Amino acid sequence: xxxxxxxxxxxxxxxxxxxxxxxxxxxRLFARxxxxxxxxxxLRNGRRADLMGIDEKGRVxxxxxxxxxxxxxxxxxxxxxxxxxxxxYWGLPPHLDRACLDQPEFRPENCGVIVADGYDAxxxxxxxxxxxxxxxxKVEVERLARAALRRTMMxxxxxxxxxxxxx
Numbered sequence: 001x002x003x004x005x006x007x008x009x010x011x012x013x014x015x016x017x018x019x020x021x022x023x024x025x026x027x028r029l030f031a032r033x034x035x036x037x038x039x040x041x042x043l044r045n046g047r048r049a050d051l052m053g054i055d056e057k058g059r060v061x062x063x064x065x066x067x068x069x070x071x072x073x074x075x076x077x078x079x080x081x082x083x084x085x086x087x088x089y090w091g092l093p094p095h096l097d098r099a100c101l102d103q104p105e106f107r108p109e110n111c112g113v114i115v116a117d118g119y120d121a122x123x124x125x126x127x128x129x130x131x132x133x134x135x136x137x138k139v140e141v142e143r144l145a146r147a148a149l150r151r152t153m154m155x156x157x158x159x160x161x162x163x164x165x166x167x
Contacts, residue, residue: 018067018093023051025116026063026091029123035061038148047080050091052144059086060132060140063114067093073100082110084140087127089114098124 023039030037030053037053051063062085066072072092082088089112092098098115102108112127132140154160 015067015071019050019065021118022065022067022091022093022116022121023063024118025121026051026065026089026114028119029114029116029121030061037061037063038144038151041144041147043081043084044143045080045084047077049081049084052085052140054141054144055087058137058141059129060137060144061085061087061089061127063089063091065091067096069097069100072096079107082130084132084136086129086132086137087112088130089123089127091116091121093117101125 027037034056035053037051039051041049041052043049043052049062050065051061053061055061062081064075064078064081066075072090088110090098090101090106091114094115094117098113100106101111101113108125110128110130111125112123113125114121114123116122150162
């Protein structure tokens with residue numbers, strides 16, 4: 001499945017703006033900690049990580065951003081991300097009630113929590129290491145690198161057309 005064929009769900013503009021703001025704050029926090037990430041990274045299982053990155057030791061980090069309680073409580077797909085990362089975080093705006101993330105169905109022993117706005121972020125609960133298999137990590141790091149390079153090229157040359165069957 002090509003990256004361009006994955007379409008994010010339609011969300012109200014104010015929720016989209018808030019999600020972008022949360023992502024920006026998390027990216028700033030991560031950059032200060034030498035974690036570099038891409039937004040909207042497709043996974044091989046057909047899901048799409050809101051943020052996916054690599055830390056200085058080559059470990060894969062995924063952040064699932066939620067800006068409404070209904071979206072947080074209604075998300076049944078998030079466990080599908082766990083097999084693609086070493087660390088998984090929930091990314092939330094400061095106002096969102098996060099008490100549900102301590103419930104067993106949200107597997108708090110597997111998930112970290114970050115609260116962010118458009119300027120900064122804070123890790124409220126560190127994400128434990130999930131111990132991604134080395135072969136899977138290698139594949140995911142290479143996919144992430146190729147996506148970053150492809151996005152960089154497309155930004156530098158907007159008129160460039162990918163050949164059919166390209167990544």
